[in-house]
Amino acid sequence: MCIDGASQSDKDLWATHNCWWAFVLWQYQAYRMHDSEWNGYGFDDACNVAMPYPKAVNASYLITYGLRDDYALQWHATIDYRHAAEAWETDTHNEIYYAPSEDRSYLAAAETGRFLAQDRTLMGCLLFDLGASTNNPATRSGDYVHEGWHHWQHKHGYNPDHMQGPIGACTTSGSACDWFYWHTVSQFNFGDMWKFTTDGHYFHSPNQAQVEYLCDLAELPSGFVPNSVLILAKSEANQRLSTRFRNGVPYRCGDPRPW
Amino acid sequence: MPSKPPSRRETVAFERVVRIGLSRHTIDDFIRFAGQSRADEREAVRALIADAENEPDIIDGLFERYETAQRSDTGLALLILSIIGELRSRAALDRLIALVWTRAPEAEPAGHGALSEVDVLEMLQSKAAEGIAYLPTTEAERETLRIAAEHPAASVRSAAIAAYLHHAPDHERARARLLEILRRDDASSLDRTSRLVVSDPAEFNAALTRFYDLHPEHVAPEAERPAPPPEPTEPPRRLDG
Structure with a gap:
């Protein structure tokens, strides 16, 4: 099992909804998190943010309500x-569907093209362990997008693997590197992120989708989002921008002022 | 459809912490308040931190909390470093410098999507570099330039470069100074932009376009053409159906 316990940012975000039950009842269906997989991970104690399932709910809440949807500026x-x-x-x-996993060799893993089984995303204990640097709602919600984009790759016929690093400007070792396919803000209409062309003018890699989300969250959040969550979103976005792309990226995320 | 909805035993609820000033007696409460403060209260928190500029013993108290947090809660550690940096206290400089130059552990492959120990240290070091760059002293400026030029981590150099440019009173002069000292492969980072610095969408888009005009080597190649979908050998089935 994962090590139960909530980070400060999980508690801060949780305090903005305090287990809004109607949302919980929507979330488990929208994310297809079933009792059969999440039993023992807080599915039967869904208002206890120390447990993995409520933490997954917390991250879903962030992704559902955390952006102000500024059409002119958001990616x-x-x-x-x-x-x-x-x-x-x-x-x-x-x-x-989503299932928890005790594996700590990954943050989460999109399993695509499974034989005689539905594709799924496994959420590893690194997303939930008390004391893990990634036990926070910003990382968890960003990882939803990252893994979701691997499923996008599979649906649209692209290889869902990362490149092996280090390579080019990607300084991370292992299967961690992507290309960054640049576009301007407003190049994609809202709702059109899934669209693509093969020349790279309209295209996203998983790391790119993740940092565009994290950067939108850090820079253009809804007013209620706690600053502890925003500081994490900015830091993680910039770390990934500097270390996960084979080519140079044209922007940094957030205000360079400390607070 | 999933058959059984989640259930709750009891709701663990958290109350919002009331707004509180920062003093040596309120450090823990202020950290909790600052973490919970909302996005639209950022300026108010900055003002509260500025009010504490001359409070004694705050820096020591904040670094004590940082030392504990960096072992248990990265988000909390970043939050505390943000407060320390925003205080603009000369008393913090030596410890921020020591943190920035802490030697990273041997790089290990990051598991899929994970942040390695090195990533986490670099995130903390980047935040510390932003704090150094915000200090209005000659020594802090010299240290910011040293980080921008010599730090082994690209992410930390990038944070120092962006902060130095952001706070410089004369942007062009700062740019020229950086160009003299940066690694050659970091030069393109001088042309990076940010939506918080260039908040007009047309200007921001123009800055993105200019980056690639100046550095066409950073344009990604055409995405590999989709492979034809594999021939199904068995009809697809749903796990739950």
Whole structure:
């Protein structure tokens, strides 16, 4: 099992909804998190943010309500990131489901093209362990988008693997590197993030989808989002921008002022 | 459709912490308040931190909390470093410098999507570099330039470069100074932009376009053409159906 306990940012975000029950009842269906997989991970104690399932709910809440949807400046809309994260079938990916995993060799893993089984995303204990640097709602919600984009790759016929690093400007070792396919803000209409052309003018890699979400969250959040969550979103976005792309990226995320 | 909805035993609820000033007696309460403060209260928190500029013993108290947090809660550690940096206290400089130059552990492959120990240290070091760059002293400026030029981590150099440019009173002069000292492969970072610095969408888009005009080597190649979908050998089935 994972090590139970909530980070400060999980508690801060949780305090903004305090287990809004109608949302919990929507979330488990939208993310297809079933009792059969999540039993023992807080599915039967869904208002206890120390447990993995409520933490997954917390991250879903962030992705569902955390952006102000500034059409002029955001990379993409809430609906785009929701379609990547949520489990039901859309233009972004086929229907999937989420399951917890005790594996700590990955943050989460999109399993695509499974034989005689539905595709799914496994959420590893690194997303939930007390003391893990990634036990926070910003990372968890960003990872929803990242893994959702692997499912996008599968649906649209692309190889869902990362490149092995280090390579080019990607300084991370292992299967961690992607290309960054640049676009301007407003190049994609809200709701059109899933669309693509093969020349790279309209295209996203999983790390790119993740940092565009994290950066939208850090820079253009809804007013209620706690600053502890925003500081994490900015830091993680910039770390990934500097270390996960084979080519140079044209922007940094957030205000360089400390607070 | 899933058959059984989640259930709750009891709701663990958290109350919002009331707004509180920062003093040596309120450090823990202020950290909790600052973490819970909302996005639209950022300026108000900055003002509260500025009010504490001359409070004694705050820096020591904040670094004590940082030392504990960096072992248990990265988000909390970043939050505390943000407060320390925003205080603009000369008393913090040596410890921020020591943190920035802490030697990273041997790089290990990051598991899929994970942040390695090195990533986490670099996130903390980047935040510390932003704090150094915000200090209005000659020594802090010299240290910011040293980080921008010599730090082994690209992410930390990038944070120092962006902060130095952001706070410089003369942007062009700062740019020229950086160009003299940066690694050659970091030069393109001088042309990076940010939506918080260039908040007009047309200007921001123009800055993105200019980056690639100046550095066409960073344009990604055409995405690999989709492979034909594999021939199904068995009809697809749903796990739950």
